Each structure stands twice: as C-alpha cells, then as structure tokens.
Amino acid sequence: MESRTEIASLGEFGLIEHLTKNIEIKNASSLVGIGDDAAVIDHFGRQTVLSTDLLLEGIHFDLSYTPMKHLGYKAVVVNLSDIYAMNAIPTQILLSVGFSNRFSLEALDEFYSGVYAACEAYQVDLVGGDTSSSQKGFVISVTAIGEVAPDAFVKRNTAKETDLICVSGELGSAFLGLTLLEREKKIFQETGAQPDLEGQKHIVGRLLKPEARKDIVAYFSDEGILPTSMIDVSDGLSSDIMHICNQSKVGCVLYEDKFPFNEDAKEFAYKLQLDPTACALSGGEDYELLFTIAQSDYEKIKLNPAISIIGYTTQASEGMNLITRGGNKHALVAQGWNHVK
Amino acid sequence: MESRTEIASLGEFGLIEHLTKNIEIKNASSLVGIGDDAAVIDHFGRQTVLSTDLLLEGIHFDLSYTPMKHLGYKAVVVNLSDIYAMNAIPTQILLSVGFSNRFSLEALDEFYSGVYAACEAYQVDLVGGDTSSSQKGFVISVTAIGEVAPDAFVKRNTAKETDLICVSGELGSAFLGLTLLEREKKIFQETGAQPDLEGQKHIVGRLLKPEARKDIVAYFSDEGILPTSMIDVSDGLSSDIMHICNQSKVGCVLYEDKFPFNEDAKEFAYKLQLDPTACALSGGEDYELLFTIAQSDYEKIKLNPAISIIGYTTQASEGMNLITRGGNKHALVAQGWNHVK
Numbered sequence: 001m002e003s004r005t006e007i008a009s010l011g012e013f014g015l016i017e018h019l020t021k022n023i024e025i026k027n028a029s030s031l032v033g034i035g036d037d038a039a040v041i042d043h044f045g046r047q048t049v050l051s052t053d054l055l056l057e058g059i060h061f062d063l064s065y066t067p068m069k070h071l072g073y074k075a076v077v078v079n080l081s082d083i084y085a086m087n088a089i090p091t092q093i094l095l096s097v098g099f100s101n102r103f104s105l106e107a108l109d110e111f112y113s114g115v116y117a118a119c120e121a122y123q124v125d126l127v128g129g130d131t132s133s134s135q136k137g138f139v140i141s142v143t144a145i146g147e148v149a150p151d152a153f154v155k156r157n158t159a160k161e162t163d164l165i166c167v168s169g170e171l172g173s174a175f176l177g178l179t180l181l182e183r184e185k186k187i188f189q190e191t192g193a194q195p196d197l198e199g200q201k202h203i204v205g206r207l208l209k210p211e212a213r214k215d216i217v218a219y220f221s222d223e224g225i226l227p228t229s230m231i232d233v234s235d236g237l238s239s240d241i242m243h244i245c246n247q248s249k250v251g252c253v254l255y256e257d258k259f260p261f262n263e264d265a266k267e268f269a270y271k272l273q274l275d276p277t278a279c280a281l282s283g284g285e286d287y288e289l290l291f292t293i294a295q296s297d298y299e300k301i302k303l304n305p306a307i308s309i310i311g312y313t314t315q316a317s318e319g320m321n322l323i324t325r326g327g328n329k330h331a332l333v334a335q336g337w338n339h340v341k
Numbered sequence: 342m343e344s345r346t347e348i349a350s351l352g353e354f355g356l357i358e359h360l361t362k363n364i365e366i367k368n369a370s371s372l373v374g375i376g377d378d379a380a381v382i383d384h385f386g387r388q389t390v391l392s393t394d395l396l397l398e399g400i401h402f403d404l405s406y407t408p409m410k411h412l413g414y415k416a417v418v419v420n421l422s423d424i425y426a427m428n429a430i431p432t433q434i435l436l437s438v439g440f441s442n443r444f445s446l447e448a449l450d451e452f453y454s455g456v457y458a459a460c461e462a463y464q465v466d467l468v469g470g471d472t473s474s475s476q477k478g479f480v481i482s483v484t485a486i487g488e489v490a491p492d493a494f495v496k497r498n499t500a501k502e503t504d505l506i507c508v509s510g511e512l513g514s515a516f517l518g519l520t521l522l523e524r525e526k527k528i529f530q531e532t533g534a535q536p537d538l539e540g541q542k543h544i545v546g547r548l549l550k551p552e553a554r555k556d557i558v559a560y561f562s563d564e565g566i567l568p569t570s571m572i573d574v575s576d577g578l579s580s581d582i583m584h585i586c587n588q589s590k591v592g593c594v595l596y597e598d599k600f601p602f603n604e605d606a607k608e609f610a611y612k613l614q615l616d617p618t619a620c621a622l623s624g625g626e627d628y629e630l631l632f633t634i635a636q637s638d639y640e641k642i643k644l645n646p647a648i649s650i651i652g653y654t655t656q657a658s659e660g661m662n663l664i665t666r667g668g669n670k671h672a673l674v675a676q677g678w679n680h681v682k
Contacts (some may be wrong), residue, residue, distance in 0.1 A: 038392035038427045038487070039390065043389055043508070048389055049379045049485075050433040051469060052470055053471050059474055086381065087383075112636075130394050135397070136478070139395065141437055148381070231378060
C-alpha cells in the first residue's frame with residue numbers, strides 16, 4: 001500500500017462521511033439512508049425479511065490471506081445468501097465495523113470498495129450502520145433486509161415426505177480453498193516460501209469471493225416454483241440438510257453420486273488425499289441453496305443445469321442417510337462449522 | 342456466581358436453543374422469528390425503520406462495573422432509542438453476540454435475561470441474530486426494527502428557522518454516573534477499597550440501565566404533534582444539536598438556565614467540581630429525545646412536565662450559541678463521544 005492515513009485524523013463523523021459519500025440509492029423503497037438515527041424503508045404490499053451475521057477476525061476470517069476488498073464483498077454476500085434462502089430479494093443492508101488502530105484509512109477504503117461492489121452486483125442499498133474503534137482486530141456486523149410477496153417466503157421447517165432434495169451449483173470447493181490457503185500459510189510461516197496457488201484460482205475464489213444464488217431465486221419466480229423448504233449451505237451439506245429434516249420432521253436419502261462437484265476441485269481433493277464427498281458434507285461456506293420441491297415440480301427443475309437433484313425426503317423414522325457410490329447406506333452425522341468451540 | 346457451565350458443552354445450535362427457548366412473540370407482524378435463515382416481518386401499510394449499533398467491550402462498556410444483565414438491557418434500549426428518535430415504534434430486534442471462553446453460560450444467561458427484560462418492557466420481539474466465539478472480549482451487535490405510519494417519520498435535517506428546541510427528561514446524569522464508577526474503579530485498583538456508591542443510585546442507574554423515551558413518542562401521537570426534526574441525545578447535547586442544525590441548515594440559541602437537571606446529580610457534580618452544564622453539553626449517553634417543534638405546537642408541549650423547551654432555531658448565519666445564566670453568549674463546540682480515537 002502506498003500511503004497510510006490514520007483513521008483518527010478524520011474523526012467519527014468525518015469517517016462516516018468519507019466512507020458513504022458515493023452511495024447512490026438503488027431501491028425506491030429506501031426512503032431514508034445513512035445520516036439519521038435509523039433508516040426508513042417502504043414495503044407496502046410486501047413482507048420484510050431480515051438476517052444478521054457477526055464476522056470476527058481470527059474466528060471467521062484470516063487477514064493474512066484475505067484481501068480487505070474480498071472481505072467486504074463476502075461479508076455482504078453471505079448475508080444476502082440468507083435472504084435468498086427465504087425465497088426473498090435483498091434490498092438493503094446495514095453495516096457496522098469495528099477496527100483497531102492497526103487498520104489504516106486505506107485498508108478501510110479497500111474493505112468498503114468490496115462492500116460497494118457487492119451492493120452494486122446485487123442491487124442493494126447500504127442504508128445504515130455504525131463505526132467504532134476496537135481494542136483488537138476487525139469486527140463486522142451485517143444486517144440484510146429483503147422483501148417477498150405476501151407469504152411467498154420459504155422456511156426450513158416445511159419440507160414434506162417424498163419431496164425431491166435439490167442443491168444449486170457445486171459443493172466442497174470453498175473448503176478445499178480454505179485447506180489450500182491454510183496449508184500455504186503454514187508453509188510460509190515455517191519456510192518463508194511464497195504461496196503456490198497455481199491453477200487453484202477456482203477453489204480460492206469460492207472461499208474468498210463467494211456469490212449468493214440470486215439466479216436460482218429468479219428462476220423459481222420465472223418458473224412459478226415454490227420450494228417446500230430451503231436453507232443456504234453455510235455449515236456443510238450434512239449439517240444443513242439436518243436442519244431441514246429435523247425442523248420439518250422428515251428423514252432423507254442422499255445419493256453420493258448425485259453430488260455436484262467442480263472437476264478441478266475434485267482433482268485437487270484427490271491430490272490432498274481428501275474425499276470430495278466429505279468436503280461437501282462437512283466443509284461449509286458453499287453459499288449454495290439447498291431446497292426441497294414437490295415431485296410435481298420435477299419437470300421444471302430438471303431444465304436448469306445449475307440445479308442438481310441429490311435425494312429425497314422420507315418419513316422421519318427412516319432417519320437421515322447417504323447412499324454411497326458402492327451402494328452402501330450410512331447415517332449422516334453433523335460436522336458443520338461450530339464457531340462456539 | 343454459584344456454578345460455571347462451559348458454553349462449548351452445548352454446541353452452537355444447543356446454545357441458540359438454550360438462549361431463545363422462552364421467547365414469546367408479542368407483535369403480530371413477527372411472522373418468522375429465530376430458527377431460520379432470516380426473520381420475516383409484515384409491515385402492510387406501515388413503513389419500516391431500522392437501526393443498528395455495535396457495542397465492544399473495553400470501548401463501549403467496562404465489565405468491571407457493568408453487570409451482564411444491565412448490559413443486555415442497555416444494548417437493546419440504546420437501539421430502541423434510535424427508533425423512537427425517528428418518531429417510530431420499535432417492534433423487533435436482531436441480536437448478535439460474540440464472546441471468548443472467559444464467559445460462562447451463566448454469564449450469557451444473565452446477559453440474555455437483561456435482553457428479554459428490555460424486550461418485555463418495550464414490547465419488542467427478538468426475531469434473529471448470530472452467536473459466535475471471539476478471540477477476545479464481548480462483542481454485541483443489535484439491529485432494531487420499528488414501524489411508522491406512512492411519512493410520519495421524523496428526520497434530523499428538517500428543522501425550520503424559529504422552531505422551538507425541546508429535550509425530554511434530564512441531561513448529564515449518565516456522564517456523572519460514568520465519572521463516579523471510573524473514579525471508584527481507580528480507587529479499587531489502587532487501594533482495594535470497595536466502591537462507595539452511597540446515595541448515587543440515580544446517576545449510576547442512568548448510566549447502567551437507561552430507558553428509551555417511548556412515552557414521549559406516545560405523547561406526540563396522542564396530542565397530534567409532529568416534531569420538525571428529532572435525534573436522541575447519545576453524544577452530548579452539544580454534538581447532537583449540531584447534527585440537527587448542520588443537517589437542517591439552521592442556527593440555534595440554547596439557554597443554560599432551561600437545561601433540565603436532576604437535583605441529586607447536580608449536587609454530585611458540584612461535589613466533584615464539575616459544571617452540570619458541561620456534563621449536559623458534552624457528556625452523552627442520556628438517551629433523551631432532542632427535537633424541534635413549530636411554535637404553533639407550544640401550547641401542546643408545555644403541558645408535559647417531561648419536556649423542557651431549551652431554546653430555538655435561527656438562521657444558519659447566526660451560528661450555534663449558548664446563552665449562559667450570566668447572560669453571556671458562547672459558540673457551541675462539539676465534544677461528543679468519539680469512538681474513533
């Protein structure tokens with residue numbers, strides 16, 4: 001970085017002005033944005049959907065390999081993913097940031113450039129937030145607001161027996177990206193060798209700059225599909241399908257050979273002697289949509305190449321099971337991220 | 342505390358279940374609460390008001406003299422105060438908490454008991470949030486949601502010239518409470534002497550367990566008063582009236598002899614050789630409502646003993662001034678809390 005400006009030189013209000021001066025409101029529903037006690041949003045005839053996430057340095061992200069711009073982008077996207085997982089369209093975000101004096105104004109600008117890039121990509125307005133110093137580390141809190149047609153929201157606890165279980169995109173790649181970056185970090189710490197990320201742009205991108213599945217929710221709307229339940233895959237497929245099954249009081253059968261993988265990611269997994277299926281089940285941070293649909297919607301779903309049908313729901317008494325490529329049946333176990341260790 | 346349960350023994354989902362199992366939804370608009378990707382709120386025919394605050398240990402609160410229950414209560418109330426400052430009624434909150442392994446489940450329960458007490462007192466629903474471990478310290482992020490009749494929200498930038506400037510309740514007491522607690526903490530650290538808070542319950546309460554002025558917003562509604570601008574006093578009267586004046590492009594005259602003080606607080610200020618007026622202007626954390634009204638509303642306002650008229654707005658060119666008890670005129674200076682030091 002060429003120059004370093006101390007954030008303290010602006011003062012709190014100067015900082016907010018600096019960080020938010022280029023905001024352009026994109027949604028007519030954003031009546032009042034930054035600069036008052038609260039934001040005001042007009043949702044006449046729509047229902048409001050809200051989600052919030054806390055992201056803490058050293059717990060959720062490692063700045064030794066996470067560029068600030070990517071961090072800003074990802075902080076927004078992971079929250080929008082929760083809004084899409086309700087079958088809603090995100091419209092606004094509130095963003096709070098806490099930072100120690102280790103961070104320069106340039107670093108904060110990088111972070112916000114990522115935030116604004118995400119706002120642009122997903123057409124959401126930043127309408128409020130808070131900035132604060134912290135004693136240690138970078139603290140991020142994002143609240144996302146979305147809207148949905150009356151009662152068109154999709155919950156986790158409404159899957160029915162014999163529904164099809166579907167997932168968008170690919171699974172396990174972000175976990176492989178994390179494994180690679182952690183490995184290269186360790187090598188760097190031990191030997192000083194520069195990271196070798198050659199040919200692994202895809203999995204690193206999946207970790208550092210995930211996207212939320214706006215397209216899938218738009219597809220549902222276009223095709224008149226209302227999933228019977230939905231969640232985003234943030235803790236790993238195993239943990240997230242369990243949320244749906246437990247809350248809906250159904251069981252499930254998943255087919256290993258139906259899991260969607262990226263070919264490069266799969267190859268990299270084998271190179272590390274990791275099982276791609278285990279990465280999908282327990283990895284997390286995929287930010288894909290996992291949902292169930294009535295069998296009558298099968299014809300509509302099968303046309304979309306971004307959607308894989310990976311199993312079906314059963315009676316709760318049958319439990320939650322995986323049928324392996326070899327035809328064996330295994331009970332699923334939850335091994336998701338547990339940030340409360 | 343009698344027992345100590347490690348939070349890790351519950352796991353993340355167990356913890357959320359533990360902390361939220363007694364929630365009862367109070368607002369019909371809370372369609373979906375905790376337990377899904379996002380909350381869903383019905384605001385048909387109303388506008389949605391949103392505010393968020395980040396509260397960090399060592400920056401915003403000191404656990405050496407702040408009971409966890411009070412902290413939970415205050416974290417909610419300071420956010421609700423922002424919603425009232427828009428002339429809106431809070432209806433829901435989202436709460437995220439990060440904590441290191443220094444904190445036991447019992448401590449977290451205490452914190453949440455304060456949160457639920459505030460939810461009860463203000464009739465708001467906790468509908469979402471996030472829990473996480475932190476590397477160090479206690480991290481709180483609260484987002485408050487409120488509703489307001491279409492276009493009845495009140496902003497900071499809409500005061501007119503020759504409006505009356507009003508403030509609710511009393512000023513400066515929370516700052517005196519902070520001064521007392523910081524002094525006793527220092528004495529304890531140096532000598533081991535137990536804090537002497539004898540007779541200072543009021544100012545300590547104003548700091549540790551503030552209330553938001555729900556009653557004032559209800560009064561506006563009952564009397565058909567629409568303030569021309571409003572803000573809550575969180576940074577000190579001086580800083581907050583400047584927000585109104587700068588954003589509304591008006592000046593102001595404040596009268597020192599009209600400032601509302603609590604008699605015990607004033608006496609304590611003199612004991613410490615502090616000027617109560619300086620405490621009001623620069624102290625902060627009062628969470629009173631500071632607002633302007635058209636002169637035509639004077640008759641309605643003067644009937645409410647909880648409201649003091651402390652000055653009036655002028656042309657911007659006249660600046661922002663204080664008329665002292667002695668009749669001298671001083672330009673106001675902003676000396677609010679600056680968390681970005």
